[in-house]
Amino acid sequence: MIKTNNLKKVYTTDEVETTALNGIDLEISEGEFCAIMGPSGCGKSTLLNILGLLDNPTEGTYQFLDYEVSDKSERERARLRKGNIGFVFQSFNLIDELTVFENVELPLLYLGMPEDERKEKAEAAIDRMNMIHRRNHFPQQLSGGQQQRVAISRAVVANAKLILADEPTGNLDSDHGDEVMKLLAELNDQGTTIVMVTHSPHDAGYAEHTINLFDGQIVQEEVEDGFHV
Amino acid sequence: MLKNYIKTTLRNFKRHKSYTAINIFGFALGMACCILISLYVNEELSFDTFHEMSDRIVVVGTEGDMWGKMRATPYPLADAMVEEMPAIEKATRVSITGDLLLSDTEQNFVKIDNAKYVEPDFFELFSFDLLQGHPQEALKTPNNIILTPSAAKNIFGRSDDLIGQRIYWQRSDTVKVLQVAGIVEEAPANSTMQYDVLLSYKTRPAAARDISSWRGFSPHTYGLLTSTEAANSLSDQFDELVKAHYEVSEGKEPDQSFFSLPLEELHLSELSNNSGFTGNRAYLYLFGSVALFILGIACVNYVNLATARTSIRVKEVGVRKTLGAFRTQLISQFLGESVLISISSYVIGGIISILALPYFNQLFGTELHWQTDISFLLWLLLVASIIGVLAGFYPALYLSRFAPASVLRNKFKKGSSASWLRKTLVVIQFTLAVILIISALVVYQQLRYTQEKDLGFDGEQVVSVRLPNSTAWDTRENLKDRLRGYSSIQEVSIVSSMPGGFNLRLGYKPETISSQVKTDSNEPIIFAPTVVDYEFLKMLDIDMVAGRYFSKDLSADRNQAYVINEKAATALGWMPDDAIGKNVNFREEGKIIGVVENFHITSLKEEIEPVTLQLFEPTSWSTVGNLLVQLSPDKITNGLEIIESELKEYAPSQPFDYEFLDKKFKAMYKTEFRLGRIVVLFTIIAIIIACLGLYGLSAFAAERRTQEIGIRKVLGARIGSIVALLSKDFLKLVLLGFILAVPVA
Ligand SMILES: Nc1ncnc2c1ncn2[C@@H]1O[C@H](COP(=O)(O)OP(=O)(O)OP(=O)(O)O)[C@@H](O)[C@H]1O
Ligand SMILES: [Mg+2]
Numbered sequence: 001m002i003k004t005n006n007l008k009k010v011y012t013t014d015e016v017e018t019t020a021l022n023g024i025d026l027e028i029s030e031g032e033f034c035a036i037m038g039p040s041g042c043g044k045s046t047l048l049n050i051l052g053l054l055d056n057p058t059e060g061t062y063q064f065l066d067y068e069v070s071d072k073s074e075r076e077r078a079r080l081r082k083g084n085i086g087f088v089f090q091s092f093n094l095i096d097e098l099t100v101f102e103n104v105e106l107p108l109l110y111l112g113m114p115e116d117e118r119k120e121k122a123e124a125a126i127d128r129m130n131m132i133h134r135r136n137h138f139p140q141q142l143s144g145g146q147q148q149r150v151a152i153s154r155a156v157v158a159n160a161k162l163i164l165a166d167e168p169t170g171n172l173d174s175d176h177g178d179e180v181m182k183l184l185a186e187l188n189d190q191g192t193t194i195v196m197v198t199h200s201p202h203d204a205g206y207a208e209h210t211i212n213l214f215d216g217q218i219v220q221e222e223v224e225d226g227f228h229v
Numbered sequence: 230m231l232k233n234y235i236k237t238t239l240r241n242f243k244r245h246k247s248y249t250a251i252n253i254f255g256f257a258l259g260m261a262c263c264i265l266i267s268l269y270v271n272e273e274l275s276f277d278t279f280h281e282m283s284d285r286i287v288v289v290g291t292e293g294d295m296w297g298k299m300r301a302t303p304y305p306l307a308d309a310m311v312e313e314m315p316a317i318e319k320a321t322r323v324s325i326t327g328d329l330l331l332s333d334t335e336q337n338f339v340k341i342d343n344a345k346y347v348e349p350d351f352f353e354l355f356s357f358d359l360l361q362g363h364p365q366e367a368l369k370t371p372n373n374i375i376l377t378p379s380a381a382k383n384i385f386g387r388s389d390d391l392i393g394q395r396i397y398w399q400r401s402d403t404v405k406v407l408q409v410a411g412i413v414e415e416a417p418a419n420s421t422m423q424y425d426v427l428l429s430y431k432t433r434p435a436a437a438r439d440i441s442s443w444r445g446f447s448p449h450t451y452g453l454l455t456s457t458e459a460a461n462s463l464s465d466q467f468d469e470l471v472k473a474h475y476e477v478s479e480g481k482e483p484d485q486s487f488f489s490l491p492l493e494e495l496h497l498s499e500l501s502n503n504s505g506f507t508g509n510r511a512y513l514y515l516f517g518s519v520a521l522f523i524l525g526i527a528c529v530n531y532v533n534l535a536t537a538r539t540s541i542r543v544k545e546v547g548v549r550k551t552l553g554a555f556r557t558q559l560i561s562q563f564l565g566e567s568v569l570i571s572i573s574s575y576v577i578g579g580i581i582s583i584l585a586l587p588y589f590n591q592l593f594g595t596e597l598h599w600q601t602d603i604s605f606l607l608w609l610l611l612v613a614s615i616i617g618v619l620a621g622f623y624p625a626l627y628l629s630r631f632a633p634a635s636v637l638r639n640k641f642k643k644g645s646s647a648s649w650l651r652k653t654l655v656v657i658q659f660t661l662a663v664i665l666i667i668s669a670l671v672v673y674q675q676l677r678y679t680q681e682k683d684l685g686f687d688g689e690q691v692v693s694v695r696l697p698n699s700t701a702w703d704t705r706e707n708l709k710d711r712l713r714g715y716s717s718i719q720e721v722s723i724v725s726s727m728p729g730g731f732n733l734r735l736g737y738k739p740e741t742i743s744s745q746v747k748t749d750s751n752e753p754i755i756f757a758p759t760v761v762d763y764e765f766l767k768m769l770d771i772d773m774v775a776g777r778y779f780s781k782d783l784s785a786d787r788n789q790a791y792v793i794n795e796k797a798a799t800a801l802g803w804m805p806d807d808a809i810g811k812n813v814n815f816r817e818e819g820k821i822i823g824v825v826e827n828f829h830i831t832s833l834k835e836e837i838e839p840v841t842l843q844l845f846e847p848t849s850w851s852t853v854g855n856l857l858v859q860l861s862p863d864k865i866t867n868g869l870e871i872i873e874s875e876l877k878e879y880a881p882s883q884p885f886d887y888e889f890l891d892k893k894f895k896a897m898y899k900t901e902f903r904l905g906r907i908v909v910l911f912t913i914i915a916i917i918i919a920c921l922g923l924y925g926l927s928a929f930a931a932e933r934r935t936q937e938i939g940i941r942k943v944l945g946a947r948i949g950s951i952v953a954l955l956s957k958d959f960l961k962l963v964l965l966g967f968i969l970a971v972p973v974a
Binding site: 046049052054055074075078079081082083087093094095096097098102105106107109110111154 | 244558632633
């Protein structure tokens with residue numbers, strides 16, 4: 001599903017160049033649960049953004065679903081993104097002006113789905129996260145765990161094949177964090193590919209594939225029971 | 230999708246109420262100004278366009294070396310145009326006569342202000358509806374009159390079943406009988422042709438219809454072109470016509486020529502009887518640009534506040550993009566938002582403009598109505614939407630620009646990016662406001678200057694006020710003394726009636742006046758007797774032709790002396806010099822001591838009547854009289870206030886209504902007076918809108934700062950002081966705006 005070759009990302013701000021990623025070769029196949037770990041600033045989010053087609057790499061190639069995407073325009077990437085990739089963020093990133101239902105419905109709107117179908121799918125997704133009783137609440141009226149569950153509903157509502165999660169438990173206490181991790185694991189069981197950035201070895205334990213980054217490079221990769229460097 | 234956008238937008242408005250209120254209110258104020266000014270501009274541009282063939286009607290005038298351009302034309306011109314000019318299909322004459330005294334019985338004459346002599350073709354050129362009567366026949370025969378419903382009500386008390394009714398017209402010494410031949414709709418307000426009654430042209434005395442005279446100029450001539458393109462050949466064809474009818478020596482330019490101008494352009498041309506702010510292109514441009522300035526300032530507010538709120542909206546942008554929104558979708562969402570704001574503002578501005586219209590009319594001296602005309606409203610709605618798009622364009626581009634990756638990193642640097650833009654815009658905004666103020670002042674000065682030059686001011690600032698009642702008249706000497714005591718009042722005179730507005734006429738058979746009368750006619754001569762005082766002559770700057778005016782030193786002047794005008798002398802068959810010393814009897818016996826020139830001041834009436842001036846009141850006389858006051862040129866307003874308060878002593882409830890003797894002066898003075906207020910008003914509005922924006926920016930910055938500092942709990946006291954603090958920053962920008970504006974303006 002994901003295949004990168006020598007990915008590089010260089011940020012240039014005020015004439016200072018930061019190399020966030022420095023030659024990433026990576027392969028994640030369909031149905032995998034992959035965790036990306038590493039110290040702060042090592043480039044985890046940058047990598048996730050590129051994998052999620054939110055950003056283009058400075059150098060290197062990236063095949064998503066066997067399709068070369070590293071040089072695609074913003075519009076092209078947006079088109080590929082919707083319906084294929086769902087996102088879950090540390091800070092939930094729900095739109096404050098929209099209710100739970102409307103937030104979850106949003107990806108379907110951008111897919112141009114007719115209203116009845118949208119309603120059915122969004123409600124199913126919310127129900128799946130046990131949030132249906134809160135469907136008309138606004139994000140501020142919910143706890144962090146609840147907000148994250150809404151965010152996961154939104155990520156799955158369009159039947160995304162890939163879910164990218166950037167420290168999904170980072171803003172939650174361990175009980176709620178566990179709950180979120182179980183939901184992700186469940187989704188993975190049902191066939192969704194998950195790539196998750198995390199600082200927590202406990203959360204990484206849910207994954208079968210772990211990647212350790214340091215200074216923009218992969219320093220250690222562990223798949224199932226085997227190691228390789 | 231649209232529903233989702235609208236929901237987000239409305240909830241966004243709700244959450245940021247003060248932001249939205251500032252935006253909408255500023256916009257609405259700007260729109261209200263624009264709507265009112267558009268009404269005014271629309272009215273001005275719509276003059277005479279309601280005629281079906283308005284694009285083919287031309288106004289013809291005479292241009293001469295001696296008098297420049299004028300509307301009066303020779304009588305035979307209309308016929309010659311039709312016969313000799315291929316471009317002209319029809320032509321019709323219209324003659325203006327002053328006010329008429331009409332009645333349905335032979336007494337109780339009613340004054341009808343605006344009467345015109347018109348020819349049968351009148352209704353073929355102009356699209357005024359004849360409500361009753363036959364358009365062709367009504368104007369064919371002499372002594373036919375067509376009334377507007379209001380004139381009919383004035384004369385008959387009704388406007389139905391009047392065809393064939395008689396109307397008596399008191400015309401100096403005779404009473405003429407007219408026949409009602411039709412009822413015509415009132416001319417619309419945006420018609421340069423105005424009338425209360427129309428008389429068939431043949432009613433006009435034969436002398437005034439001298440078919441052969443190319444040297445006399447009186448009727449107005451209108452022509453109908455064969456096609457709109459024919460206008461191009463008019464000037465050549467007029468040249469031919471001049472050659473055919475005037476003796477033009479070889480190689481010399483003719484003394485006069487004819488010119489034409491499209492009827493639709495008449496109102497805004499130099500030939501129109503413009504008064505106040507109507508009929509003058511300069512005002513159209515002035516107020517039009519004021520409206521655009523104000524709207525511009527309101528748009529800048531929108532751009533500023535919208536980009537200042539970037540940090541609030543940026544997360545939404547990131548999320549929507551992450552979920553697959555295209556940039557174009559976000560742009561249209563934000564444009565939709567600003568259009569929603571501008572349309573709400575349009576609605577509120579519309580309401581404000583409806584409420585403000587009476588004041589606007591008062592200020593502008595216009596009679597505008599809120600258009601019930603849907604297309605005009607839709608037009609404005611379209612303009613409002615376009616303004617929304619224009620104002621929202623930059624913010625939409627700016628907001629939709631953010632890449633989701635950087636926004637969602639939570640490390641977005643708040644609001645720094647566009648702040649240079651906002652600062653620039655605030656400076657521009659205040660520069661605009663100051664340019665507005667300064668240019669308005671310049672226009673104001675300019676107008677003042679041209680007025681002073683035109684009118685020469687000397688002796689022309691005489692104001693005439695009708696005395697409130699007979700007590701005032703009876704104690705007039707006291708009133709005069711009191712008024713003279715004020716420094717803003719130069720001279721005072723009280724007379725029984727105003728020249729041009731004589732309200733009493735007395736007829737005498739010539740032989741009863743004096744045995745020395747040199748006239749063969751035995752018909753009574755009608756005089757307008759006027760009770761004057763010693764100051765009258767000087768005040769109005771009337772010249773003596775022979776003899777002398779009344780003198781305070783000669784007691785006989787007080788009750789046995791008459792001063793007559795030249796016209797009166799002529800009527801009695803005397804040369805001015807002959808008249809002096811003649812014993813006469815105009816109800817009282819007396820001696821003619823002087824003859825004054827024929828004067829007419831308030832009215833441009835064609836005919837001057839015989840007038841007698843006297844210091845004493847004729848027996849069985851009753852009047853309330855007129856007060857004439859010469860004001861100091863630099864203290865006109867103050868002088869008017871003094872007169873008002875003095876007259877209120879006599880009749881507290883009567884409205885104070887004054888008139889400057891020189892009509893033009895009056896109109897211009899009122900215009901200047903009003904322009905001053907309009908300038909102040911619009912400037913205040915512009916500044917209010919700009920300050921609203923500034924307030925919004927500083928309040929927003931304050932809110933953000935308090936959030937950052939984490940002292941939200943003590944908002945109350947703190948926010949005020951922080952706004953003040955931040956305003957200081959902005960004040961610097963305002964000052965910069967001022968400094969930049971001065972050289973530009
Ligand atoms: N938009 C950007 N512009 C400039 N530099 C950036 C940008 N985004 C990331 N960086 C830099 O790239 C490097 C990698 O950042 P990244 O956010 O990927 O780290 P991270 O591993 O996700 O860290 P954290 O655990 O703190 O989230 C950092 O040094 C960061 O400062
Ligand atoms: Mg990160």
